[in-house]
Amino acid sequence: MPVRRITKHGERVLKTACPSVDYGRIEGDLPALLKDMWATMNAARGVGLAAPQIGLSLRLAVVDVRPDGKSERFVLLNPEIVSREGVQREEEGCLSIPGIYAKLDRAARVRVRALGADGRPWERDAEGLLARAFQHEIDHLDGKLYVDRLPFEARLPVLDAIKDAKVRWS
């Protein structure tokens, strides 16, 4: 079954920083794993998915924000943000915290470096939703959820909402 269960807020794997991936060790399993990640992301109507969201502590994520409705798929192996600029404040959500959204400041523009599905390095300047998605997914790989980045006074009501919603998620 290619669609995997998405881990939810409170599960340990989401709070754990993921170790870097040795491309040579994962290469053989990567096509099937990516297929599952895309299928899981699409079934949940997400714009990104990180490996810990399917229970794997690997520095790997996928992003497709479909600019203008057209698919542009990014595979991020061992990604890093090499520069960030400006601020954008938009509503953010997460497939691991379904049904809950909050406004959050992120860098307006970022430059991301990663390895792709073929093991080759790529770099990309991003802004708007794509920049936000890159930052959100890379946070997952560092064991962080967007709610962890909310200022204290904004975080408390969100944590209360999560507590109330948890029964529905399981």
Ligand code: NI
């Ligand atoms: Ni997320």
